[in-house]
Amino acid sequence: MQIVSILRSKFRDSSGYPYFYTHYAWVIVTIIAVMQMVGTSVRMSFGLFIEPLESEYGWTQNTISVAYAIASIVTAISAPVAGWVGDRYGAKATMSFGTIIFFVGMILTGTVTSPWQFYLYFGVFTGVAQAIFLVPLIPAAMIWFRRHLGLGMGIIMSSWGFGPALAAPLIGFLLEALNWRDAFWILGTSASIVMALLIVLFRDRPIDRGVLPYGHREGDPVLEKTRPRPEKMREYGTYMRKTAAFWNMSSIHFLGCVGHAVVLIYIVPFAVHQGLSLVMAAAILTVMSAVSVISRLFVPVLSENLGARTVMAVFYFLQAMPVLLLFWAHELWILYSFAILFGIGYGGETGVFPILNRKYFGHAPMGTAWGVQMMGAGLGMAFGGWIGGPIFDIFGTYDLVWWISIISSLGGMISIMLLESTKELIIPDWESNRAPPSEA
């Protein structure tokens, strides 16, 4: 409690209100961060399952990796739907559904005997589950923050960097100790239990807990007691879809993800090509992820204070420029310097989107907008993860691969600079268009 008092006294915003104080919003942030870590870590550790499946069934790596591609594409396509479901039925109900789908998918994956079963159970089921874990939870967190959204988003975004780092060794241990089927069953069951317990503590809105949103001040509108009317949600969905920002943020997210997916997938084979051992090459990814956690944490806060578009454009630039080092990366120190510099930009790429959504769309339900942006991100990861393969096969060099990354990130930066001003909302204010008192 002393630490809280110190934080309260030291950090105050421009109006003198405390920047940090105890509030159930931090419980919500923690729940969402853990749910996203748990829910996405299995897919991030997919590579660990390739060898056991190869050994048992003799399937080729191409056959096995199709399941991962299917899961990525299903997640991307499901993202807008998952966002809409979250807006319509609330994040708690949506998360419950996602946990069931995840559990069923993981258990069934442990029973596969043919590729089509693997594609359906892992590709489709966990793909849908991942969309639910990634998409509705961010708008759900946004409802809890009237102000200082960047702080909450920073914590949630930084969890995206921790999940794979923590999950991979655990999954590796399970695979060593047991067989891959038992690993899927244990992972699926234990992750589902953890998520079910977290869902019990989760509340869709502050009013469900009898509190006001974090950062609420006297005179601010109070959230409606009932869930938004479907007609009003449809009306605001139409307003959002008519804006250029709604679509352009999706393509910007696509470009940003192409920019880093190319590097994440091809830096290890490139480094091995340069003469590094696989362990030293993999450590580049670890350094990159570790550094990205720091920028994930701070970039949303910076964007609230220094301007969302400016900060976002800077971090897209910081994601692009270090890739130039790879044209001269013949020594270990250059590769690790690249990892540190790239990690800064890479970590800051995603964190500003929720802040921009708040600037443009205010307090309107954000699920569909965020879902469309995550669809762009998912397709960008798939495209970036794939394109390096054919380019290297055709040209025999990674140079053009790195140019794809640079051009994508810079293209995203230019697109950001062309976005609408964030000085005012670009749709009618959701809170000034309230339901008649009899419906509240």
Place this chain on the structure above:
Amino acid sequence: MQVKDVRLLGLPLQFVVVALVSLSLTVFLGAWVADDRIEARKGIVSEQNTATVASEEKEVWESLFLFSCPLH
């Protein structure tokens, strides 16, 4: 009129440009790789001096990419 106000097919110009360029690159590179693989298989079959129907067989994805790409 600013760039962000220009629309194509009802969607913002920059969104359409990114989508078209990405799709075009995917189809072009996919067809290039498919073409190279088919030529490589033909080459192997010629070296083995056997003319079989299998040398002309394409995988489904190879056929799809080659069909989609007007330059291949």
